[in-house]
Amino acid sequence: MKSSVLGGSMEALWEEGTSPKELDPLTIEIVKQLFLDQTGERYAEASVKSLPIPEWGGNLVLRDKNGMLRGLLWANKFSKSRVRVVAFAVDSDYKGKGLGSAAWNLLLEAARKDGHTEIQLEVRGDNEYAIEFYRRRGLEVIGTLSGYYKSGIGYVMRGNI
Numbered sequence: 427m428k429s430s431v432l433g434g435s436m437e438a439l440w441e442e443g444t445s446p447k448e449l450d451p452l453t454i455e456i457v458k459q460l461f462l463d464q465t466g467e468r469y470a471e472a473s474v475k476s477l478p479i480p481e482w483g484g485n486l487v488l489r490d491k492n493g494m495l496r497g498l499l500w501a502n503k504f505s506k507s508r509v510r511v512v513a514f515a516v517d518s519d520y521k522g523k524g525l526g527s528a529a530w531n532l533l534l535e536a537a538r539k540d541g542h543t544e545i546q547l548e549v550r551g552d553n554e555y556a557i558e559f560y561r562r563r564g565l566e567v568i569g570t571l572s573g574y575y576k577s578g579i580g581y582v583m584r585g586n587i
Contacts, residue, residue: 438496438520440529443487446477446500456495464515465550466577477512478502483536484509486529488516496520499529501537504546509537509587511547514556530563537587545587551579560585 449457454471461469479485479500488497497516504510511533516526537545548571549556557567565585574580 437523438488438490438525440486440488440497440499440525440532442481442483443479443485443498443500445481445485446479447475449475453495457498460495460498460515460517461513463518465553465575467575479512483539484533486532488520488525488529490520497525497529499533501533501545503540503542507542508544508546508584509533509542511545514547526559534587543587544584546582546584548574548580548582550575550577551581552577557581557583 446454446457451471454474457474458469458471461467461474477500479502482503484499484501484503486499487495490496497520498513499511500513501509501511514526514529516529534545545565547560547565549560551570560583563585565583567581568584569582571580571582
């Protein structure tokens, strides 16, 4: 884990993370619980470890003052021009404090630095909070996904960086 602090608040800080395949079993369990709590999706350890997240400025983890994982924003370099958000989850106790916005800004900064001009992600169709978060940042729904989420439809959203 890189020790450089990138952004956050007194309660928690975003920092660059390691590749998911390098995570220890305890951290994997915390990630799985975070995904379940925030998305309703269940992941196996192997699924978390296989997520294609390189070590770069778009691989962010949120840690509280005790070093406990409280969120993550994992993105990969999807193409020469596009970054794809693979996972974005913040513990409920840490929502509404500007931490999601801070992570988003750090991701955009890293993407611009690498020459990317677009960002894309998938979101559950019933996650109105997230959809509105992304719309406020210039993303629009460009497609519908059936069967992508167990709970129902999903949307593909894309926007300029």
